[in-house]
Amino acid sequence: MSLLSACLVLAAILGLTSAAINEIRPAAQKPGRFLSLPQPQKCANRPKEFNYRGHNYFFSGHLPQFRNTRLDWLDARNICREFCMDLVSMETQEENNLVFRLIQQNDVPYIWTSGRLCDFKGCENRRDLEPKSLYGWFWSANRVKMAPTNQVPAGWGYNPWSQTGHKKVRQPDNAEFDINGTNESCLSVLNNVYNDGIAWHDVACYHEKPFICEDSEELLNYVASTNRGIRL
Ligand SMILES: *[C@@H]1O[C@H](CO)[C@@H](O)[C@H](O)[C@H]1NC(C)=O
Numbered sequence: 752m753s754l755l756s757a758c759l760v761l762a763a764i765l766g767l768t769s770a771a772i773n774e775i776r777p778a779a780q781k782p783g784r785f786l787s788l789p790q791p792q793k794c795a796n797r798p799k800e801f802n803y804r805g806h807n808y809f810f811s812g813h814l815p816q817f818r819n820t821r822l823d824w825l826d827a828r829n830i831c832r833e834f835c836m837d838l839v840s841m842e843t844q845e846e847n848n849l850v851f852r853l854i855q856q857n858d859v860p861y862i863w864t865s866g867r868l869c870d871f872k873g874c875e876n877r878r879d880l881e882p883k884s885l886y887g888w889f890w891s892a893n894r895v896k897m898a899p900t901n902q903v904p905a906g907w908g909y910n911p912w913s914q915t916g917h918k919k920v921r922q923p924d925n926a927e928f929d930i931n932g933t934n935e936s937c938l939s940v941l942n943n944v945y946n947d948g949i950a951w952h953d954v955a956c957y958h959e960k961p962f963i964c965e966d967s968e969e970l971l972n973y974v975a976s977t978n979r980g981i982r983l
């Protein structure tokens with residue numbers, strides 16, 4: 752079985768949407784790249800730096816093997832996925848505060864999250880995602896849609912997107928598109944890069960950053976159901 756068919760079989764098992772399956776196809780800029788499959792032994796021994804609401808997390812900079820590792824968005828996702836994790840998704844203010852606090856207390860310059868703009872194949876005919884800059888963002892790890900980017904999310908006391916950036920306008924601003932035609936399709940938390948405190952920014956996915964991984968229930972359930980007796 753080729754890696755692609757393995758991915759597609761896994762995608763089918765996991766019940767991924769057609770948009771998500773399309774995401775597994777090679778990324779446009781670097782052909783031949785795929786989402787990694789979870790590795791049962793790595794899942795069983797995954798790093799558990801802290802736990803929140805039943806999910807384990809780790810910051811790459813706190814592990815000896817990744818201390819100085821900076822990766823682009825897909826490579827960072829794949830490191831997480833081999834551990835049955837994915838890049839962190841902040842669906843609630845409480846979880847976002849946890850991530851902001853980790854960044855602040857450890858003086859981390861920036862991290863990757865699983866946040867992604869739905870601008871790849873499969874997203875074209877989704878009227879509900881237009882305009883993309885307001886309605887097109889979701890968490891790749893679980894495909895949960897984000898609140899409109901110009902609003903305080905329901906249940907939150909603040910808008911996590913920065914009010915400024917390279918173009919001195921609120922985020923997301925797709926600023927790099929104006930610089931060299933590269934879309935800013937991935938969500939990074941930046942630590943005061945624009946004198947704006949710790950806040951969300953859209954960033955081109957090729958940038959290399961440290962990252963936070965969070966347990967993926969989907970991948971853990973998949974590995975549990977295909978490896979009898981495994982302790983995860
Ligand atoms: C865009 O510019 C950055 C540096 O400013 C460069 O690293 C990157 O490769 C460029 N991307 C493209 C697609 O030209």
Ligand SMILES: *[C@@H]1O[C@H](CO)[C@@H](O)[C@H](O)[C@H]1NC(C)=O
Binds near residue numbers: 870883932
């Ligand atoms: C950038 O995004 C626009 C709008 O989604 C899209 O039409 C265009 O093809 C993208 N450009 C690249 C280089 O991916």
